[in-house]
Amino acid sequence: MNDKNATANSPKIPPKIKAWPMYRAVVGVGVACGLAIVSVFELTGPVIQQNKIELRQKAIFEVLPGAMTSAAFRLTGDDRFEPTSSDSEGSDLVFAGFDDDSRLVGLAIETQGMGYQDVVRILYGYSFETETILGISVLESRETPGLGDRIETDEDFLGNFGILDVSLSPSGNEVAHPIEFVKPGKKTDPWQIDGISGATITSRATANMLRASTVWWIPRVRAQREDFEEPNGEE
Amino acid sequence: MVPNNKHALPSGTDEFLKGFWKQNPVFVQVLGMCPVLAVSNTAENALAMGLATSFVLLMSNIVVSSIRGFVPKQVRIVTFILVIATFVTIVDYLIQAISLELHKALGAFISLIVVNCLILGRAEAFASKNGVLRSILDGLGMGVGFTIALLCLGAVREIFGYGSLFGLELFGQHYQKWVVMVLPAGGFFTLAGWLLLFNWYETARARRKTLKEAVA
Amino acid sequence: MRQWAKTLEIRSSPHIASGKSVDDIMLNVVLALLPVTGFAIYAFGLAALITLTAAVVSCLVTEHVLCRLTGRNSSVGDWSVVVTGLLYGLTLPPGLAIWMVVVGGIMAVGLGKFLFGGLGYNPFNPALVGRAMLQAAFPVAMTTWPAMPVDKFTQVPSSTLAWPFTEPVYDSISGATPLAGWKFDRVMTEPADLLMGYVSGSTGETCALLILLGGVYLAMRKMMSWRIPTAILLTVAICSGLLQLNDPTKYAGPLFMLFSGGLMLGAVFMATDMVASPMTHLGSVLYGILIGLLVVVIRVWGGMPEGVMYAILLSNAVSPHIDNWIQPRVYGTKKRGQTP
Amino acid sequence: MSSILVLTAVVTIGGLTLTLASLLVVANHWLHVEEDPRIDAVEDMLPHTNCGSCGFPGCRPFAEALVSGAVLPGKCTVSPPEEHTRIAAYLGVDVGAEEKRIARLACAGGSNVSRNHARYVGLESCAAAALVAGGGKGCFWGCLGLDDCEVACTFDAITMNRHHLPVVDEDLCTACGDCVTACPKDLFSLQAQSHRLWVACRSQEEGDEILEDCQVACTACARCAMDAPGEIEMRGNLPVIDYTKNRFLSAEATQRCPTGAIVWLDAKKGALKGRAARKIIRQGSMKEAPT
Amino acid sequence: MNLFGTKTFAHGIHPPESKDDTSGLPIRQFPFAPSLVVPLSQHIGKPAIAVVREGQEVTRGQCIAKPDGFISVAMHAPASGTVRRIGLTPSITGKMVPGIFIEPFPASTQEILEGTACDASTADTQEIVAAVQQSGVVGLGGAGFPTHAKLQIPEGKFVDILVINGAECEPFLTTDHRVMLEHAEDVMAGIPYLMKATGASKTIIAVEANKPDAAETLRAAIPQDLEIEVEVLPVKYPQGAEKLLISALLGREIPSGGLPLDVHTLCVNVGTTAEIGQLLPHGKGIQERVITIGGPAVKNKGNYRIQIGTPLRFVLETVGVEEDITRVFLGGPMMGQAVSSMDIPITKGTTGVIAFSARETGFLDGHKQYPCIRCGYCLEACPIFLNPSQLGLLAEQDQHERMVDDFHLMDCFECGCCTFVCPSHIPLVQQFRIAKAAVRRMKAPV
Amino acid sequence: MNDDSLWSIFINACLINNFVLAYFLGICPFLGVSGKLGTATRMGGAVTFVMLVSSMCAYGIQVLLVQIDAPYLKLISFIAVIASTVQLVEMFIKKVSPVLFRALGIFLPLITTNCAILGLALFQTNKGYGFMQSIAYALGAGLGFTLALVLMAGLREKLELAKTPDIVKGTAITLMLAGLLSICFMGFAGLSN
Ligand SMILES: Cc1cc2nc3c(=O)[nH]c(=O)nc-3n(C[C@H](O)[C@H](O)[C@H](O)COP(=O)(O)O)c2cc1C
Ligand SMILES: Cc1cc2nc3c(=O)[nH]c(=O)nc-3n(C[C@H](O)[C@H](O)[C@H](O)COP(=O)(O)O)c2cc1C
Ligand SMILES: Cc1cc2nc3c(=O)[nH]c(=O)nc-3n(C[C@H](O)[C@H](O)[C@H](O)COP(=O)(O)O)c2cc1C
Ligand SMILES: Cc1cc2nc3c(=O)[nH]c(=O)nc-3n(C[C@H](O)[C@H](O)[C@H](O)CO)c2cc1C
Ligand code: SF4
Ligand code: SF4
Ligand code: SF4
């Protein structure tokens, strides 16, 4: 820098750096901020937790019609399921839904896959009685509003569920007819999903992730059905 | 250090009102564009985002203007950002407590209020040089201006994109929704459209003014 | 003293000109498009005629009104907006609601051309801007295709006549375009049908032969760069050929790729829009290769069956860079190009 | 539980901020770079938005440019006008008290008194026309009247009168010199406002032949030079006024000019021509009200 | 025979040739005008200094102005007569330049005065250069650069090939064509002077394929002892521009901003060569030149030998023109300059006088100008490989520096190809001229 | 844990969900610094660099915060670290190489207040990316930002010579272009394997 000119032009000399004020400011403000955050977290934490559980339960009840309470189960290393707290998270969880009489309505299972724009996460309900998928609920999606999001709203599409067949083959260790995707109006068999015209990609992705997920989960959960029978959910 | 112009302070009302039009953060200063574009696909989201931002803006203005005396220049940005981040975290938790659905709709943009240029800009440009009272007025004015602008965008995008306003269906169920309006591109176009209107109005006004002067 | 009282005219040299003119070129493009247009009307009947008319008229009126509003001379007379309107109409599905056609036409000319300064300054191909806006705004309507061929010439799909701002209702089950058929159901269309245009698809994209005919006419009259379509088609053919060699069940072959979807119309008439494409020969070739690659990438790996429109628009955005980068080597200088 | 939370928070944030502050302190100590302190001062007056709307990649580069004099504070769209004036005042350099100068035109050959040999067709600009056989005007030196100067003047000080001759509004003219560079015929020059005697012609032709092309041209008759000896002298067939003797100059020198090529510019009454100038010329082609 | 030569340059255009009207007409002598004006500046460089007084009587061929420095040439009286006046006269650029007005004696025989001869076989370089300067010869190809200055090869440079430019690529013009046909021996007489002065070992005469008869005649006239070749090139504009001619013939590319000398060549017009061959052996000065008078508005079209200084008005009155004549220019239609005043004289650099009437000019101006549609025609036409489209866009925004720095504006030699082909009818060349003028003004020392 | 392949993470961040055109992050510098090609390229480089650095920092902090179980401090620690890192990098470059500072460093203050950087840190932790994945994500996001900026700069330079109507000039036209670019990028939707 042409320091001579610069200093000659203006008499101001850069102030000497003092460490203490800097520490005081940064650390002081930082600690104050930390305290503020903690107190707000303390205050709102339980409410948020409650909200989260409610949200998940809403979804579970949505995909398991008739369920009034739910419980979370974790898949253990030896392919058994053990109860766990209802606010835990992970991809090895299933949720059991129970009706008024504490009878098992079915299981809610989470799955995800690539949709039109980004990953779609859905929760689906499985019924031991009818061996069908009862319903789905979208947990997260960035699909186009009005198109991709019709997997949540399209009546015809939702009509696929409740009767969607995922029964096991006689041997009991694989799904007899993995779920298939067909063009709108082309459905002939109970294991087929009728697509949404205009949102083919998203509906196909939904069918695909359901297939992948059911093929993996259904044989396992059916083998351990009794794990879910005792109603020891938190609520 | 810097020659100060204490002589020409604008009145409090002006301080408050300037954010509405003359220095509207969105239309004139073109600041804080990210949340403006991202969270304005419905009027409701826009309103929520506007309020959240205004809250943070107001609070950080207050705190910054009260601690401005003891923060050295070298650590100013860090300190201010700490303050802002705190308020954003607080807002984040508050919204989660109020409604998780809303939180989902606003997405990461709540957290991103931290880096909204508008807030740091006001903190640096105004609050760090002015008293608490003025900073409150400024923060409120800017916040309202920001919210108004967000609402302008949100309303247009929701009306076209969903055929509704604040969730109220406007045109019946046969209405053809304009998907593009709720897509990212729609955000750009709507803002561009508003700016066009704004420019057009300003030029028309300027022309009228010169015409009047010419006559006089 | 002064015998010539009459004043002479003076002007800058050169004092003669080649006689080519913008309106002339544009008129020739319209001529080259006539066979395609004719086939579209023959194939899709009144529906296509209505769509094309609405497209051209909406573009013309938009241009005229905007010019008038901003106090410029109306530039309708140079035929360029007719080209835009016609090409825009040819890329639309035949049964598209009239009101949507009009909305897209306004977008094409207003947003795609006028706001950037009118003829010669549009960074993107206006016709495709119109189509892209429609595709983004009304994806369902833009991907619903009437089955081919329509039985009666006078039959107009009810979707065409939908009231403004209402959702169109489709009367018959729609057909799938060859590309969609391949992508979603692995159904291959007969090559002969592809060539002759007996498939479902956008109004003007189905008959590849007539499109090529128009292209050859324009190229021979030097009104269009033959390098761009050649580069595009070659790139697509080579890439798809290689992919097919790799796995014939997964990837369609060159013949199918070339003659399905909007590739022909896009390569011959839309990628060649000189305003939005590079100017040098080498630049044109690079631009063509880029379009070809993008088409293959989007068609093969993308979420949508067709990608010509996006490929062209994206390459339009790249073309200023190609132009910057590839400047002709000036006589008497060593280096090619220069960094502005 | 809550005390643990508080402790974690305080320890984490405290530790974090402590580290960061130390880093910054150290960095400030070791990495400090000597700079023109005015940059800091100016930066302080800028809004710190770093929005980039000034065309610079941030407030500091803009401040540097301001200090270096490359730009004006108004470029910043964020800060209000008061801030602009403040910065300008802080950086302000003394303007100095010079006599006001204005641009003056050395041609009076409007379309009413001059004729064209040829009709120019092509780009509507003086610079363009001048390159085509001089523009076709009968007098080679004369004003082409195609507005280049009017367009060049950013202060709207020039208007074309109805005879297509530029008229300078002395109040608006800032002597920026843009018109001087713009005119391809070099007809403008910057003159002190007190210079009232003015030769409004550039023609170097001698004799009455030029009158066929322009009735107000200087015929190099040298009467003005005779009437103001020592103050006006003939050079290259044109009178040249010695403005160092401005005090002695008066309208007297214009009186015998047969064409009115030399004029007295009165502050109020505009360009005054001598008695001998023919009547049509006296009505004036120079200070017309613009239409 | 190589009728359709293949050697040519890249890009360029094919305007209609329009030469048939005059190419078959032999050169005819033009009558003397009642008053002649010899401008002192007919060449590039400093104007000559008059050495006669008003009222003085002069003989045809007498030196009436002497060169002022090296880049300047002498002027000779085009007719025996009286010097009437030394004053300003209009020129083709519109500028008023000093000139000598001569009134020829009506009944004079107009014998040409001879001076000291210069023999190519004995004279050395300096003598030839001095003789050329004294003869007043400048480039007759149009540019008017003093030829002797070209012949003076600077220290450290050399010339191996001399190119005689007989391309005559401009439409309408046929002067060089006729000179080659009728004065082949003068051309051959001039070449030794040039070769001697420059030290070139070989000469190539370049002729376009539309003048096969000229090429034949020249070939037949080649003397035994000189290495001279006649090369026929395909017809293309602007083949005659020396840069491109040298590229076409020799594949040598003159560096940007450089001269033919940088690639060891020199290019001289055939007319110039013939004039040297005619004047130097007799020590005469140049007082007349061959000009094509043509164009649709001219009645008696032809190739004429005209006294330098003949006013244009006299020329056109003599050949007769159509009633509705609207446009006259000197030179060909591609680069020729429009004439604003009928009082300008024919000068050494005038190659032709072309006149158009309202019918043809109407065709030109009926075109509406459109914005550039980036068709790239101009890029394909520009022989210098510039980007006229970009230059034009920049010119509209007055970004002159960028035009120069990034887009090589200064390499444009205003051939007009880009404007000729532009379908948007953008006056590109004119914009470039303005930009160049502006840049020169800016760069000029104040 | 998330097991996306690095390549698909990269493509996703760069093209499909371009930070500027699909996520609206970093709009302010996108509008401000896209006028000139040279500036745009350098800004892109600077952002990519800072993204890489802050992505690594964010990964580290996240690991730490998970360990001490204090997710509520995520935001404040991220931003504090990013802000001071940027400041440090800026000072460092300024000291070490004034030339580089001219070329790059001057963009750094602009980056502190750039949502894209913080957005990247937040998204990557939300998605639970591992270290390498985070780097791929940062690289994709940075290059995507650069791509958008550079394309925009080319278009804007071209339009500088156009006769755009007055009321469109400035931010409005930039936004229009951004909208059109965003539509162009929709072509990449669903790009996979
Ligand atoms: C802007 C836009 C958004 C789109 N969004 C979705 C979407 O969210 N889900 C989807 O499946 N397809 C989406 N598409 C893709 C088309 O609608 C696609 O052509 C359609 O899914 C094909 O269905 P079809 O075979 O029934 O016509 C979108 C297309 C566009 C242009
Ligand atoms: C030049 C041209 C470009 C096109 N570009 C696209 C495109 O990028 N995307 C698209 O979905 N359709 C495009 N189309 C329409 C398609 O060619 C085709 O008709 C349609 O995409 C197939 O329907 P789908 O959405 O079911 O695949 C284009 C048509 C033409 C004539
Ligand atoms: C575009 C252009 C075209 C030219 N065409 C010719 C031509 O046809 N014949 C010619 O002799 N010179 C032509 N010239 C001039 C030559 O470049 C060169 O100056 C000339 O041949 C040199 O000879 P001179 O000095 O004897 O005139 C042309 C120049 C330019 C720029
Ligand atoms: C070969 C050729 C192809 C063209 N293609 C298009 C096109 O695809 N879309 C369009 O709007 N205009 C097209 N035009 C017309 C013209 O370039 C267009 O109106 C301008 O883009 C508007 O500025 C074309 C013109 C020619 C000569
Ligand atoms: S351009 Fe400048 S000098 Fe000329 S009149 Fe205008 S203000 Fe005065
Ligand atoms: S004064 Fe000069 S610039 Fe102005 S109109 Fe006359 S010639 Fe043109
Ligand atoms: S006039 Fe200049 S730019 Fe145009 S073609 Fe000739 S050399 Fe190229």
Ligand code: SF4
């Ligand atoms: S020929 Fe004319 S319209 Fe074509 S690119 Fe060149 S300047 Fe533009």
Ligand code: FES
């Ligand atoms: S608000 Fe995102 S960069 Fe400014």
